[in-house]
Amino acid sequence: MHRQPHLDAFVNGSVCGSCNSGWMSELETRVDPIFQKLTTGTDIRDLAQNEIDTLARWTGKTAIVLGYVLPVAAVVPSFIRKSFLPTYAAPPHLRVF
């Protein structure tokens, strides 16, 4: 049987308020115009490098957060989660298959 999580489950208690209203919110704001482009005919190959970086970072962040609301949690290790923080020196360490 396939079960979808109820929308309330997407309020993720594992994300602290500071991150949620800070860098995660900023990332959501930065990715919006990119989604606007992609849903109005812009080919992904025509995005600028910084837009691709933002889209990749948002995809990774969203996959990590959603991993907590799956029926069986798929928790990404801490050292990878920390690489998504804006203060982390190197790009995030995550591959999405």
Ligand SMILES: [Zn+2]
């Ligand atoms: Zn936090």
